[in-house]
Amino acid sequence: MLIRNVSVLIVPEQGECRVDEAQDIHVQDDRIVAITPTADASDAGEPPTEVVDGSGLLAVPGLVNSHTHSPMVMMRGAAEDLNIEDWFNRRIWPMEVNLTPERVRVGARLACAEMLLAGVTTFVDHYFHADQIAAAAIESGIRADLAPTFFSSAGQDAVDAAFETTGDLSARHPRITASLGPHATYTVTDEDLRRTADLARSDGRRIHLHAAETDDQTQASLEKHGVTPIQVLERTGVLEAGALVAHGCGIREEDLPILERYADRTTVASCPKVYLKLAMSEVTPIKRLRSAGVNVGIGTDGAAVHNTLDVWEAIRMVALTQKQREHDAEWMTLSDTLRLATRGSAAAAGLENQIGVLEPGRQADIALVDLSAPHHQPVHDPRAALVYSMRASDVVTVLVAGQIVVRDRQLTTMDLAEVLADAKSLAHTLVDLSQGGAVQHYAP
Numbered sequence: 001m002l003i004r005n006v007s008v009l010i011v012p013e014q015g016e017c018r019v020d021e022a023q024d025i026h027v028q029d030d031r032i033v034a035i036t037p038t039a040d041a042s043d044a045g046e047p048p049t050e051v052v053d054g055s056g057l058l059a060v061p062g063l064v065n066s067h068t069h070s071p072m073v074m075m076r077g078a079a080e081d082l083n084i085e086d087w088f089n090r091r092i093w094p095m096e097v098n099l100t101p102e103r104v105r106v107g108a109r110l111a112c113a114e115m116l117l118a119g120v121t122t123f124v125d126h127y128f129h130a131d132q133i134a135a136a137a138i139e140s141g142i143r144a145d146l147a148p149t150f151f152s153s154a155g156q157d158a159v160d161a162a163f164e165t166t167g168d169l170s171a172r173h174p175r176i177t178a179s180l181g182p183h184a185t186y187t188v189t190d191e192d193l194r195r196t197a198d199l200a201r202s203d204g205r206r207i208h209l210h211a212a213e214t215d216d217q218t219q220a221s222l223e224k225h226g227v228t229p230i231q232v233l234e235r236t237g238v239l240e241a242g243a244l245v246a247h248g249c250g251i252r253e254e255d256l257p258i259l260e261r262y263a264d265r266t267t268v269a270s271c272p273k274v275y276l277k278l279a280m281s282e283v284t285p286i287k288r289l290r291s292a293g294v295n296v297g298i299g300t301d302g303a304a305v306h307n308t309l310d311v312w313e314a315i316r317m318v319a320l321t322q323k324q325r326e327h328d329a330e331w332m333t334l335s336d337t338l339r340l341a342t343r344g345s346a347a348a349a350g351l352e353n354q355i356g357v358l359e360p361g362r363q364a365d366i367a368l369v370d371l372s373a374p375h376h377q378p379v380h381d382p383r384a385a386l387v388y389s390m391r392a393s394d395v396v397t398v399l400v401a402g403q404i405v406v407r408d409r410q411l412t413t414m415d416l417a418e419v420l421a422d423a424k425s426l427a428h429t430l431v432d433l434s435q436g437g438a439v440q441h442y443a444p
């Protein structure tokens with residue numbers, strides 16, 4: 001396949017990002033094999049099987065949602081204007097009593113549709129019934145790293161079942177990888193975290209969990225246990241095994257030397273819209289983490305608080321909240337933001353050698369975006385358009401592993417009308433609170 005005459009976003013490991021105009025992207029099977037200046041049709045050699053006209057479009061690495069709970073799209077808008085404690089205890093955890101495999105699958109299909117149409121080609125998920133999420137991901141054509149989630153309060157059988165699902169998922173499909181998914185340091189015992197770390201080391205897997213989500217959680221951990229959540233991750237072996245830590249807004253100065261020791265295998269995923277919405281006192285300390293050599297990726301978290309799975313929105317929020325946090329408009333530049341969104345989030349997915357950059361040898365996970373709408377024009381700097389003006393609807397065509405999954409703003413893999421109708425017909429069952437009970441109680 002050939003994507004012809006397209007502009008290409010180049011994201012170097014360091015320094016300024018740039019856009020190369022009039023390029024041809026050559027794709028063979030699932031990979032990019034070459035990127036060359038657009039040649040005359042007359043001097044082309046072997047004719048490609050399929051040509052995608054990229055005229056007027058900008059090719060960017062397919063986005064990665066580096067922390068989400070995809071089926072929670074079914075609870076969009078059903079837990080608003082609440083503090084974090086009420087959000088968990090009065091809405092989300094009582095609602096999750098209603099989860100069934102079918103409802104999770106319907107939610108995951110909706111989530112995959114939303115993400116692909118927005119140019120998100122990989123998501124890093126953390127949820128229950130992960131086998132159903134895998135099925136939706138495989139059907140939709142998206143790439144996913146899935147962590148079957150567990151609470152210690154659910155009992156040893158539930159923990160073992162989550163471990164088993166992680167093992168089963170890995171062999172399902174080349175686009176699916178699996179991680180271990182303890183919920184958080186305050187909902188999983190040290191003993192279960194140790195078991196998770198042992199299994200991660202023996203199976204060569206990563207651990208995806210919430211830790212130090214807020215400064216209040218860190219304070220509660222210090223008061224109850226005398227250690228920070230990051231210290232819990234160290235003493236239970238989670239950091240040594242390799243962890244994707246969601247949020248980390250409550251990471252303290254004394255945690256940084258610890259994280260620095262495991263920087264080669266640690267990522268923190270930042271989802272700032274959630275921190276603003278829940279009125280949290282801190283956002284992820286990205287500047288300090290990067291100084292300690294720790295990778296950072298960008299995610300949305302679940303749509304029960306983020307409302308969308310729009311990673312463009314998350315990217316913009318990262319740039320804005322980091323400038324505000326550091327009181328420094330010159331920090332988190334366009335290039336640094338785009339690097340975090342591409343290379344950083346690819347590493348968060350554990351796929352730093354596979355995706356995140358458009359270059360020969362990488363997986364052909366590509367989004368073609370259109371900057372011709374009024375909210376982009378005139379384009380003095382396409383990098384600024386990507387960070388500050390993009391809307392999900394500006395995404396025109398999307399490839400994952402060399403397959404076209406969105407063509408001219410339409411999904412090619414699923415019937416969107418059916419996906420939407422299924423979600424609509426089941427939505428009320430997920431938010432029903434008449435059953436009573438809850439899957440967990442929030443008391444960090």
Ligand SMILES: [Zn+2]
Nearest residue numbers: 210246301302
């Ligand atoms: Zn989360």
